[in-house]
Amino acid sequence: xxxxxxxxxxxxxxxxxxxxxxxxxxxxxxxxxxxxxxxxxxxxxxxxxxxxxxxxxxxxxxxxxxxxxxxxxxxxxxxxxxxxxxxxxxxxxxxxxxxxxxxxxxxxxxxxxxxxxxxxxxxxxxxxxxxxxxxxxxxxxxxxxxxxxxxxxxxxxxxxxxxxxxxxxxxxxxxxxxxxxxxxxxxxxxxxxxxxxxxxxxxxxxxxxxxxxxxxxxxxxxxxxxxxxxxxxxxxxxxxxxxxxxxxxxxxxxxxxxxxxxxxxxxxxxxxxxxxxxxxxxxxxxxxxxxxxxxxxxxxxxxxxxxxxxxxxxxxxxxxxxxxxxxxxxxxxxxxxxxxxxxxxxxxxxxxxxxxxxxxxxxxxxxxxxxxxxxxxxxxxxxxxxxxxxxxxxxxxxxxxxxxxxxxxxxxxxxxxxxxxxxxxxxxxxxxxxxxxxxxxxxxxxxxxxxxxxxxxxxxxxxxxxxxxxxxxxxxxxx
Amino acid sequence: xxxxxxxxxxxxxxxxxxxxxxxxxxxxxxxxxxxxxxxxxxxxxxxxxxxxxxxxxxxxxxxxxxxxxxxxxxxxxxxxxxxxxxxxxxxxxxxxxxxxxxxxxxxxxxxxxxxxxxxxxxxxxxxxxxxxxxxxxxxxxxxxxxxxxxxxxxxxxxxxxxxxxxxxxxxxxxxxxxxxxxxxxxxxxxxxxxxxxxxxxxxxxxxxxxxxxxxxxxxxxxxxxxxxxxxxxxxxxxxxxxxxxxxxxxxxxxxxxxxxxxxxxxxxxxxxxxxxxxxxxxxxxxxxxxxxxxxxxxxxxxxxxxxxxxxxxxxxxxxxxxxxxxxxxxxxxxxxxxxxxxxxxxxxxxxxxxxxxxxxxxxxxxxxxxxxxxxxxxxxxxxxxxxxxxxxxxxxxxxxxxxxxxxxxxxxxxxxxxxxxxxxxxxxxxxxxxxxxxxxxxxxxxxxxxxxxxxxxxxxxxxxxxxxxxxxxxxxxxxxxxxxxxxxxxxxxxx
Numbered sequence: 001x002x003x004x005x006x007x008x009x010x011x012x013x014x015x016x017x018x019x020x021x022x023x024x025x026x027x028x029x030x031x032x033x034x035x036x037x038x039x040x041x042x043x044x045x046x047x048x049x050x051x052x053x054x055x056x057x058x059x060x061x062x063x064x065x066x067x068x069x070x071x072x073x074x075x076x077x078x079x080x081x082x083x084x085x086x087x088x089x090x091x092x093x094x095x096x097x098x099x100x101x102x103x104x105x106x107x108x109x110x111x112x113x114x115x116x117x118x119x120x121x122x123x124x125x126x127x128x129x130x131x132x133x134x135x136x137x138x139x140x141x142x143x144x145x146x147x148x149x150x151x152x153x154x155x156x157x158x159x160x161x162x163x164x165x166x167x168x169x170x171x172x173x174x175x176x177x178x179x180x181x182x183x184x185x186x187x188x189x190x191x192x193x194x195x196x197x198x199x200x201x202x203x204x205x206x207x208x209x210x211x212x213x214x215x216x217x218x219x220x221x222x223x224x225x226x227x228x229x230x231x232x233x234x235x236x237x238x239x240x241x242x243x244x245x246x247x248x249x250x251x252x253x254x255x256x257x258x259x260x261x262x263x264x265x266x267x268x269x270x271x272x273x274x275x276x277x278x279x280x281x282x283x284x285x286x287x288x289x290x291x292x293x294x295x296x297x298x299x300x301x302x303x304x305x306x307x308x309x310x311x312x313x314x315x316x317x318x319x320x321x322x323x324x325x326x327x328x329x330x331x332x333x334x335x336x337x338x339x340x341x342x343x344x345x346x347x348x349x350x351x352x353x354x355x356x357x358x359x360x361x362x363x364x365x366x367x368x369x370x371x372x373x374x375x376x377x378x379x380x381x382x383x384x385x386x387x388x389x390x391x392x393x394x395x396x397x398x399x400x401x402x403x404x405x406x407x408x409x410x411x412x413x414x415x416x417x418x419x420x421x422x423x424x425x426x427x428x429x430x431x432x433x434x435x436x437x438x439x440x441x442x443x444x445x446x447x448x449x450x451x452x453x454x455x456x457x458x459x460x461x462x463x464x465x466x467x468x469x470x471x472x473x474x475x476x477x478x479x
Numbered sequence: 480x481x482x483x484x485x486x487x488x489x490x491x492x493x494x495x496x497x498x499x500x501x502x503x504x505x506x507x508x509x510x511x512x513x514x515x516x517x518x519x520x521x522x523x524x525x526x527x528x529x530x531x532x533x534x535x536x537x538x539x540x541x542x543x544x545x546x547x548x549x550x551x552x553x554x555x556x557x558x559x560x561x562x563x564x565x566x567x568x569x570x571x572x573x574x575x576x577x578x579x580x581x582x583x584x585x586x587x588x589x590x591x592x593x594x595x596x597x598x599x600x601x602x603x604x605x606x607x608x609x610x611x612x613x614x615x616x617x618x619x620x621x622x623x624x625x626x627x628x629x630x631x632x633x634x635x636x637x638x639x640x641x642x643x644x645x646x647x648x649x650x651x652x653x654x655x656x657x658x659x660x661x662x663x664x665x666x667x668x669x670x671x672x673x674x675x676x677x678x679x680x681x682x683x684x685x686x687x688x689x690x691x692x693x694x695x696x697x698x699x700x701x702x703x704x705x706x707x708x709x710x711x712x713x714x715x716x717x718x719x720x721x722x723x724x725x726x727x728x729x730x731x732x733x734x735x736x737x738x739x740x741x742x743x744x745x746x747x748x749x750x751x752x753x754x755x756x757x758x759x760x761x762x763x764x765x766x767x768x769x770x771x772x773x774x775x776x777x778x779x780x781x782x783x784x785x786x787x788x789x790x791x792x793x794x795x796x797x798x799x800x801x802x803x804x805x806x807x808x809x810x811x812x813x814x815x816x817x818x819x820x821x822x823x824x825x826x827x828x829x830x831x832x833x834x835x836x837x838x839x840x841x842x843x844x845x846x847x848x849x850x851x852x853x854x855x856x857x858x859x860x861x862x863x864x865x866x867x868x869x870x871x872x873x874x875x876x877x878x879x880x881x882x883x884x885x886x887x888x889x890x891x892x893x894x895x896x897x898x899x900x901x902x903x904x905x906x907x908x909x910x911x912x913x914x915x916x917x918x919x920x921x922x923x924x925x926x927x928x929x930x931x932x933x934x935x936x937x938x939x940x941x942x943x944x945x946x947x948x949x950x951x952x953x954x955x956x957x958x959x960x961x962x963x964x965x966x967x968x969x970x971x972x973x974x
Contacts (some may be wrong), residue, residue: 324546364631367585370500381621386650387614388544396545396658404662411658415651422647426624430639433631465550468543 010049011062011075014085014125018043022118029111033100036114040096043121044089050129054082055473061131074192076131079473080330084128084255087334091247091341092121094456098345099240101446102352109238112153120146120244127252132191133181133213136256140177144170144220147249150241151233162232169219169229173253176216183209197263210264214271217260220253223275223312224282227305231289235301239348242297246304247341251333254311258330261315262479276316280413282309287420291427296347296357299424300340306417307336307383310395313410317401318479324404326478327471328397335390335463339382342457346375349449354440359428363436366429371450373432378457380425382464385418390463482540484528485552485605488562489598491521492569496594502587511577514590518570521601525566528554544610548667551607555669556967557741560810560960561604561734564817568726569597571939575825576718578935579832589629593722595622600727604734609657609667609743612735616653616696619731620646626719627712638711645708646728649698653735656691660743663688669738671970673745682752685744689754692739699732700795701788703765710784717828720780721821729787733794733813740798741806741971750801759799763893765792770900777838779827782904783820786863789897790816797878800890805881806968807961812874814960818947819862819871825940826856833932835923839908844917849931853912855944860905862947865898870951873961 021039025032053060059078077085099117103110123146127139148170151163185191187209188199200206222230234245286306293299314329349372350365351357366373378389385395395414402411463470495517502510528538531554538554554562576593580586599622603615620643628639661667663680675685698705709729713720723729740746740755749755766789773785793816797809829852830836836845846853862869875894882890927933950959 327546366588366625366631370588377621386617386621388550388618392614393545399654399658400662403659411655415655418654419647419651422643426640426643429624430628430636433625433628433639434633434636435631465542465544467545471546 005049006053008049009062010046010053011060011077011129012064014043014046014050015075015122015129017046018118018122018125022115022122025118026115030107032111032114033103036118037096037100039118040093040121043118043125044093047085047089047125050077051082051086053077054079059476073135074131075129076193077129078477079475080255080258080477081128083330083334083470083473084251085125087251087337088121088124088128088248090459091243091337091456094341094345094452095240095243098243098348098449098452101448102238102240102348109153113150113240116146116149116153117240117244120150120249124248124252128255132193133184133196134191136259137174137178137181140220140253140256141174143249143252144174147245150244151237153241154236154238158232159236162229162236165229166233169226173216173219176219177213178216180209180211180213180216183212193259193263200264202267206264206266210260210266213260214257217253217257218278221250221257221308222305223278223308224285224305225278227282227286227308230305231298231301234304235295235298239344239351242301242348243341243344246301246344247337250304250308251337254308254333258326262477265479272315272318275312276410279309279312279315280410282306282312283413283417284420287417287424290424291420294359296350296359296428297344299359299428300343300347303343303383303421303424304340306421307332307340310398310414310417313398313402313414317398317405317407317410320405321401323474323478324397325401327474328394328401330474331390331397331463331467331471332394335382335394335460338456338463339379339389339391339460342375342453342460343379343383345449345453345456346372346379349445349453350376352449353443353445355443356440359431361436361438361440362428362431362434363440364434365432368442369445369450371447371454372445373429375450375453375457377425377429378454378461380421380429382457382460384421384425385414386422388464389461390467391460392464393467481531481536481538484524484531484538485540485554488521488524488528488605489552489602491517491524492594492601493598496591496598499587499594500591504584504587506587510587510590514573514577514594515570517594518566518573521566522570525559525563529559529563532556532559539607544614547665548610548661549608550614551611551668552602552605553607553669554605556963556970557737557810558605560814560963560967561730562601564730564814565597565600565604565726568722568817568821568943571821571943572718572722574935575721575828575939576716578933579716579718579828581933581935585629589626589716592622592625593718596626596722596727598622600731603731606669608669609660609738612738613650613653613657616699616731616735617650619699619727620650623719623723623728627715629716629719630714632714635714638708638714641711642708645698645705649695649705649732651695652691652698653695656688656695659691660688669742671742672973673741673743673748675744676748686752686754689739689744689749689752692743693736693758696732696735696739699728700736700791701729701732701765702761702792702795703768706765706769706788709788710781713778713780713784717780717824717831720784721824721828726817726821729791730813730817733791736795737798737810737813746798746801746806746971747973755799755801759796759887759890762792762795762799763890765789766796766893766897767900770897770904773904774900777840779830779837779839779842779908780824782839783823783827786823786901786904787820789901790820790863793874793878796890796893797874797881800878800882800885800887802881802885803968803972804877804884805890806971807964808874808877808879808881810967811877811961811964814964815862815870815874815947815950818943819859822855822859822940822944822947823863825936825943826852826859829932829936829940832936833925833927834921836921839911841918841922842908842912843915844912846913847917848921851931851937851941855940856912857909858944858948860909862951864901864905868951870947870954873951873954
């Protein structure tokens with residue numbers, strides 16, 4: 001019995017189950033919420049099973065249908081994939097529980113949300129387990145399209161406009177990536193990541209396709225200065241959708257970037273420094289914009305721009321002790337997924353309660369919804385890299401890496417960025433304690449929503465204590 | 480068990496705090512039970528731990544936190560001193576706060592954060608390495624913020640902003656210094672006489688790290704010019720001010736200075752780097768400047784706030800003079816100032832709560848209306864001035880002797896000047912309170928029958944001032960803070 005469980009094709013199921021859920025939810029729209037929630041739990045279970053398989057059995061491969069490469073489709077899960085799957089499972093479960101209550105009184109949206117969301121989940125899981133650059137392209141494209149559709153779910157003016165921009169950027173990014181894939185195939189005759197890593201040996205034959213692919217991914221990640229589409233899209237979507245977009249979808253593209261980077265390990269100093277510099281600009285620009293926002297959700301969205309910048313600071317730091325720098329960056333990415341997910345969910349509850357999300361008008365939210373504010377605060381602590389939290393661990397590792405190499409500018413970026421983050425988080429918290437001059441109608445917010453956000457935020461804090469067990473997963477994955 | 484006891488000391492305030500958050504506002508009895516029960520349990524656990532330490536038991540809890548570094552809670556003589564100070568004053572403040580906040584809104588929130596704040600302080604006291612210290616140092620910032628803005632007024636929000644701007648800046652410096660140090664040494668464990676000497680690290684780099692770390696903790700210790708948040712944070716309710724000033728925040732900063740000088744660098748090594756003299760001078764400037772500012776404050780709490788800025792720098796001064804006797808003076812002042820200052824703030828809170836008196840100029844004849852409160856205030860004020868036989872005198876005596884011992888004669892002048900200034904800002908209060916005729920009516924008087932004020936408000940200051948009085952009178956008895964501090968100081972210098 002246990003053997004059967006341990007050897008079940010969980011990798012395939014982690015993709016098939018959300019896909020099946022999406023299909024059923026689409027076919028039975030009036031049951032969509034129930035089907036969707038069950039599908040979410042099952043998908044999360046399958047993803048965690050893959051995590052266990054990798055933890056106990058090491059990296060594994062699965063040949064879909066029994067045909068090996070180059071004929072069939074291969075799935076590949078190592079520690080990094082497993083970590084991403086688990087991250088998606090945790091955030092996905094929280095979002096699903098939240099969304100069921102959040103969308104309860106708009107059946108119209110329920111019908112469309114669940115198939116799209118589960119489809120996004122399936123695309124994410126497929127992306128994290130794809131073993132060749134073409135499958136990675138397909139999953140990336142599916143992910144982008146379903147994410148755009150989720151943004152459009154709001155159905156009102158600014159959201160549609162945001163979705164449109166998002167769609168164009170997403171398509172452009174995919175196109176650039178596809179150009180790279182085609183060139184690689186033409187030059188090296190294979191699409192398999194491992195084989196490509198062996199065959200490609202630098203020079204222009206690698207630089208041009210890789211450049212195109214990286215540029216496409218940067219567009220999709222929304223790294224400064226390609227971030228302009230991100231705040232309107234993430235800020236105008238419905239709360240659970242924002243959580244998925246900021247927490248997970250951008251991480252898909254980042255994961256892909258890391259995979260390519262680890263496979264081809266581009267030579268030269270210039271590109272890492274360029275990426276790191278863009279990251280640094282993102283940290284400053286995003287944080288300053290976040291500080292200037294009047295609306296809560298836009299603040300959180302700009303915060304994503306800034307936090308994504310941090311992830312790129314690992315590139316110039318990876319020269320000495322790469323495991324430290326990459327480990328820090330990946331840990332930050334995972335922590336950010338949980339923290340930002342929680343922050344958007346909490347912002348959604350706060351918005352539902354007051355009927356608005358003007359920061360200066362928060363009007364004693366601390367008394368009205370202490371749980372949601374606590375979730376916001378805990379998530380903010382992790383984002384600002386304050387201990388104890390997952391964000392602290394990630395930032396500590398990056399800082400240590402920078403300081404051990406004497407690379408002061410990067411250390412400074414992280415430190416100043418942390419202060420800026422804390423500033424915008426506490427700006428919100430400060431207004432949550434005061435009375436606003438205008439009265440707002442108060443709406444009831446279901447406890448489930450508040451608790452979901454809080455538990456997710458606690459997860460981000462908890463990550464601050466489990467690093468010694470989580471990081472060894474990355475052994476052997478990092479260069 | 481030996482690993483779990485430090486954790487239980489933390490849990491004894493953390494768990495009640497968590498439960499209190501969940502309690503409805505009306506559950507007064509349960510909340511009070513949890514508060515007091517936690518406070519008493521913590522003291523019991525600490526007594527157990529002290530007995531153990533006397534018998535040579537090692538109490539240590541370890542948990543890996545980031546690659547290569549552990550989260551460490553450790554009970555040594557120095558940490559026990561600070562933990563005890565926090566635990567005892569927490570109990571006193573809890574009793575006081577229950578009386579002070581009776582009937583006011585949001586008490587569950589208040590006591591919840593109050594418990595978390597003490598948890599952070601206790602964790603900081605027991606931190607066994609710089610990383611753990613940093614964790615609790617930041618946690619302290621985060622848990623005190625809601626207390627500072629508790630009243631929810633615009634002034635409170637601004638004070639909170641100033642508080643955060645200062646303390647987060649300090650936290651960032653501490654983080655940067657910690658990581659920098661770790662990248663050079665590969666260890667952060669606190670050790671008597673430090674872990675840096677003999678590693679062949681460039682002394683200039685070490686001087687910079689020292690400066691960064693000290694500035695980081697100096698923000699909370701309200702060292703000039705990083706003291707601005709403290710007088711502003713006075714908008715918080717009186718128990719918060721009392722706790723911020725006597726134990727939690729400023730003491731965390733002072734304790735951080737003690738840890739960094741003694742257990743990170745080692746005081747003798749720090750002196751050989753030449754970094755202690757500038758620190759001593761900075762402390763001296765802070766002492767004189769803040770005392771002078773205190774002279775001109777009419778608001779009682781603000782006057783006390785500037786007094787705190789000045790008095791906490793005595794601790795820094797004692798540490799930075801870098802001689803065994805001055806060390807005793809500095810460390811013992813950590814305890815003495817805590818008890819005296821908390822008494823003063825309790826009393827100030829009583830005046831405000833009972834009579835609506837907030838200003839020195841409104842205190843005419845208050846001694847006749849509230850003799851017990853004013854009596855406690857008077858004794859504590861004499862202690863602050865350093866008049867024998869009060870405890871403040873003992874601190875200053877050791878500080879002065881210690882300065883002479885290592886040839887830093889100028890410090891004695893600073894002490895004398897500061898004592899004069901202390902007298903100049905405390906004695907007029909005492910004169911007007913005891914000898915001027917009381918006014919026709921008080922600004923906002925509340926009647927407590929034949930008592931001068933509520934029991935819960937009166938007992939804590941009387942108890943704390945009685946403690947200082949007894950330590951002043953029986954300074955050389957075993958078991959006093961002085962006795963304990965002498966034991967600590969002996970371990971921080973090479974034999």
